[in-house]
Amino acid sequence: MKLLRDTSLIFNRQMQLLLRNPVWILVGVFQPVMYLLLFAPLLKPALQVQSNAAAYEIFVPGLLVLLAIFGGLFQGFGLIAELRAGVIERSRVTPVSRLALLLGRSLRDVVSLIAQAVIITLLALLFDLRVFIGDLLLAYLMLALISLMTSAVSYGVALAVKSEDALAPLMNTVAQPVLLLSGILLPLTYAPGWLQGIADYNPFSWAVNGTRALFRGDLGAPDVWQGLLIMAVLAVLAVAWSARMFARSVR
């Protein structure tokens, strides 16, 4: 009960500050939209599919997962600014739940990610993408879990390193192999066997496969529940770890 109340207090404040500068949501959408307009047209011939719609069906889910991973991983920068301003320390001397300090922020990140995902999905509809609303909502759940996990990880790491200069290279180093090994830009069905073998150990590749299955309308595919389950477990672990970082001393 107290956790819920505290989480909503932190969440409301973070949303209020975000909405005071809504331009950030649009900035976040700008890059994926560029991919949608300037990269996706290459895919129909490259993937040797019949129509633009088929190409978008493969590309858009990957793009959304990409957005969720990167969007989350870079949230730590905002937290470092808050650390520097003393806002975190001020919260930590109050009896507020430590888990709420994390969840309030991470849920804000989830909401802003879903807002971006909706904008991109709507734009993709203009390019003949078609997806069932039920499948789409499940895909959004997948995105929400991914973003919850990556933002929690990013906050935890930010609390540990306490400096932008250390956080940026760290997050880039993590994100790049994760990105390449998840078949986000091109499906790994085209990859040689050894590469697929490695990718099987990348949880995000399961998330991408699951999201693609949902966009295909293949709700029954095992990829769907496997992807959701793996992301849910990892999100719980990431939140638990990061909440402990919030409870620990901040310098």
Add this chain to the structure above:
Amino acid sequence: MIETRGLRKSFVSRQGREKKTVEAVRGVDLDVAEGEIFGFLGPNGAGKTTTLRMLATLIEPDDGSATIAGADLRADPGEVRRRIGYVAQGGSTWDDSTAREELVLQARLYGASKSDALARAARVLDGFQLSDYADRKCKTYSGGQRRRVDIALGIIHEPKVVFLDEPTTGLDPQSRAHMWDEIRRLRAEGMTVFITTHYLDEADALCDRISIMDNGEIVASGTPTDLKREISGDVVRVGLPMEAVAAAAQALNTYKIETYDDSVRLYVEDGAVAIPQILRALDAADVPLGTIELHRPSLDDVFLTKTGRSLRES
């Protein structure tokens, strides 16, 4: 109101491959009475902030015990948090929030309902004369205004004890004087105020009692007056030509003496009795005399006699 015994904290710092353990606080005993302004005086790096952060539940002590406002720091930090306020040195407000938003949120984090939080915010904004800018973003405030918001945030839940870490550092003289009034007002409202400072005049003017900290240890405690009385009676400063300082030190070697470039300072029981003797001794040794002044010892003199260093140079 605050009682600590043997509080300790050390940090491990890494320089290249070498690990070094720094004992920041080595066994601090404190007794702070209800309703007083208690000052923690010492140079930067003495361990004041570390001690304060331990008392405010932000870092865990390695050893020792503390009771704050009746709650046990080690066993029940959650209860300590409810009873204390803490205002950090570096500020605590967010640029894009307004003072009122910050205050309402802070009150709610302490458990107040929305209407109660709004009422409390309005009350402290009024008390700290911030009402006129309450709905402007914090980044538009002056240093002094922002500091007042910080303190308002620290007391919004009406704690029994409030910890202020260097509340006047970086403020101009006028804002400092204003801040002293605010701190006295907190005491008048019944709060126990615990401040750290490295300004001697501040400790002297503001605090009912002080502890002087150096190198992680408390070297002296008492009221400013008692502490100053404790180090003999008076200080006699004799101004001299530079080349005469050594000869003067030689002639006056029966006194407790500090030498400087252009003067010597003597710590004496009673200045009125000592001055004629000093003059005679200097005269006998043929030391040319510049000036002679008598003054009551300052807290700097206390610090000097306790640590062998001047607070200003450390």
